[in-house]
Amino acid sequence: MRTALTDLLGVEHPLVGFNRSPGVVAAVTNAGGFGVLAASMYTPAELDAQLRWIEEQVDGRPYGVDLLVPEKFAASDPDDLVASLRAQIPDEHRAFVDSLLDEYQVPAVEDPDADTLDEIAAAINPAGAEALLDVAFAHPIAMVANALGPPPADLVERAHAAGVVVASLVGQRKHAERQLAAGVDVLVAQGTEAGGHTGTIATTVLTPEVVEVAGDHPVLAAGGIATGDQMAAALALGAAGVWCGSVWLASHEDITPRAIKDKFLAAGSSDTLRSRTMTGKPARQLRSAWHDAWDRPDAPAPLPLPLQPMLAGRAWNRLHAAAAEGHPGATALDTYFIGQVVGGFRELRPAGDIARTMIEDCTRRLRALGELAR
Numbered sequence: 194m195r196t197a198l199t200d201l202l203g204v205e206h207p208l209v210g211f212n213r214s215p216g217v218v219a220a221v222t223n224a225g226g227f228g229v230l231a232a233s234m235y236t237p238a239e240l241d242a243q244l245r246w247i248e249e250q251v252d253g254r255p256y257g258v259d260l261l262v263p264e265k266f267a268a269s270d271p272d273d274l275v276a277s278l279r280a281q282i283p284d285e286h287r288a289f290v291d292s293l294l295d296e297y298q299v300p301a302v303e304d305p306d307a308d309t310l311d312e313i314a315a316a317i318n319p320a321g322a323e324a325l326l327d328v329a330f331a332h333p334i335a336m337v338a339n340a341l342g343p344p345p346a347d348l349v350e351r352a353h354a355a356g357v358v359v360a361s362l363v364g365q366r367k368h369a370e371r372q373l374a375a376g377v378d379v380l381v382a383q384g385t386e387a388g389g390h391t392g393t394i395a396t397t398v399l400t401p402e403v404v405e406v407a408g409d410h411p412v413l414a415a416g417g418i419a420t421g422d423q424m425a426a427a428l429a430l431g432a433a434g435v436w437c438g439s440v441w442l443a444s445h446e447d448i449t450p451r452a453i454k455d456k457f458l459a460a461g462s463s464d465t466l467r468s469r470t471m472t473g474k475p476a477r478q479l480r481s482a483w484h485d486a487w488d489r490p491d492a493p494a495p496l497p498l499p500l501q502p503m504l505a506g507r508a509w510n511r512l513h514a515a516a517a518e519g520h521p522g523a524t525a526l527d528t529y530f531i532g533q534v535v536g537g538f539r540e541l542r543p544a545g546d547i548a549r550t551m552i553e554d555c556t557r558r559l560r561a562l563g564e565l566a567r
Contacts, residue, residue, distance in 0.1 A: 194556065197411040198379070198434035201358060202227050202255055202335055206552045207434025208424065209413060210544070211259055211338075215243045216446030219250035220544035225552065229338060229436075233261040233317055236309060237324045244332045257336030257358075258329045262322045262344060275315045282504050286493050290508050293486050297522030302514045310506040314499040326351070336360055336379070340390060341474070343375040350376075362415065362436075364392025366402045373410065380407055381436045384416030388439040388532035390476045391416065391467065397430065404431035419534035421554020428559065439532035440551075444544035452516035453479075453529045454541065462536025471530070473501030479535065481528040 196207045210221030211229045218228030230247065232240050240258075247256055326348065329337060337344075337352050338360040352359045353376070360379035361372045369380050382403040384396025396416040404412045411434065414427035419440035427435045441447050442457060460479055467475045470487045473496055478484075486492060495501050515523030 194552075194559075196428070196433040197409075198413065201379070201411060204255060207413075207428070208548060208552060209434060209436045210441055210548060211436060211438040212441045212447060212544075214441070214446050214448045215247050215250075216448075217441045217444055217544045218256055219247050220444075220446055221441075221548050222247075222251045222254045222256045224545045224548035226548050227255060227257065227336070229257045229259050229336065232258040232325050232329060233322070234313065235325075236312060237328045240325055240328045241331070244329070244334075248332065255335035257334050257338060257360075258325075259338040259340055260322050260325060260329075261317045261341050262339050262348070275311050278315050278500060278503060279311065282496065282500055283493070286496060286504055289493055290504060293483075293526070294508060294511065296486075297482070297526055299511055299515050299520065299523045299526070302511050310510065311503050314502040314506055317499040317502070322348075330355055330357070338362065338379075338381070343371050344377065346375070360413075362390075363403060364394060364399065366399075366406060369403045369406050373407070377410070379411050379413065381413045381415050382432070383436070384414075385467070385477070386533040387416030388442075388465075388477050389530040390472070390474055391532075392475075393467075396427070400427065400430040400432055416532060417534055419532075419537055419551075421551045421556070422558050423534075424551055424555040425558035425562065428555070429562070437551075439530075439534050440547060441544055442529070442531060442535075443538045443541055444547055445541055446544045449529055450513045450517055450527075452513070452519075452524060453527055456481075456524075456527065457531060457535050458538050458540070460531075460535045460538070462533045465531060465533055465535060469495040469501065471502065471505060471528075473498040476530055477532055478530045479528045482525040483528055486526075 194206050198207045204227045205225035208226035210226055213231035213234040218230045221228040336358040340362045349359050358378045361377045362381040362383045363369045380403050382400045383391055384399050385391050385393050396414055400414045412432050413434045413436040414432040415436035418435045418437050424435050442449055464480055465477050466480045467477050468484050469475055512523045512527050516527040
């Protein structure tokens with residue numbers, strides 16, 4: 194398949210695979226698509242190691258990174274970033290999370306990564322993203338994507354100076370217009386069906402609206418795309434390709450804990466919701482007892498980014514550890530970001546097989562549709 198996206202990135206197929214797992218990124222790229230690593234999940238040193246590993250696997254094939262650079266974030270002291278943010282988390286919120294874990298009898302665990310988690314959450318701001326960008330631009334990335342608002346001007350300038358494509362995710366037509374004014378090269382029209390941070394407009398409505406204002410800029414459809422038929426539908430809407438995230442959570446290479454993957458396999462497409470309780474911004478995830486607790490009248494309101502993930506991060510490490518051992522309370526609370534395509538999950542498969550099947554089925558569907566027009 195050849196589209197404006199494949200020409201721009203130098204790939205065989207217009208399939209972009211976004212994931213925090215380097216194994217998924219490499220598998221999608223090696224299948225002829227374009228893998229994108231969630232860089233904000235790592236410290237700068239960790240990111241450097243992950244990118245080096247990806248490069249060893251893909252043999253010069255192109256790949257990219259995605260960063261969270263929000264327009265709005267909690268004020269902090271840049272000279273003492275983590276401590277100044279920790280100090281802003283109210284005791285009420287800490288007590289609520291502690292009482293919730295006690296209520297579900299989740300055992301305490303030694304957490305050597307707790308400080309690192311806080312550092313990663315604290316870095317979700319322009320200053321923190323700069324350190325990750327320094328690492329990313331030291332590698333031969335082909336694209337850098339920003340998921341939370343228009344990218345800073347210096348990011349766009351730096352990327353273009355290095356010959357790196359800039360992409361941004363949008364949830365409304367007006368967002369697309371702002372991104373184009375900021376100098377973005379590729380627009381990702383992410384519908385509400387998507388996992389993670391997403392808006393309220395459906396992909397089939399949003400994609401044509403973004404295509405209409407994009408001009409010569411390629412548009413990727415995102416949200417509700419996990420099969421070749423859905424990929425073909427996105428191309429029929431005028432997209433130059435698709436950006437897929439949730440589908441890789443059903444892969445062997447994805448690093449999401451198996452206890453959560455088992456919940457995905459048992460879930461239906463109506464078992465997700467948009468909630469601020471993980472990151473402080475609306476993000477689609479699998480509904481669990483965690484969300485029910487935050488909906489109680491006595492629950493505090495979620496904190497802004499990055500305070501909420503700093504509050505929740507240590508709890509989630511504890512939950513994941515206990516759920517992995519089959520603890521019923523931890524399993525009831527446990528969750529992760531996932532789109533509505535979770536209802537189509539049947540089994541775990543290699544990420545490369547998922548990518549190749551999507552590409553083959555999309556090609557077959559497009560040919561069948563062409564026959565209808567004869």
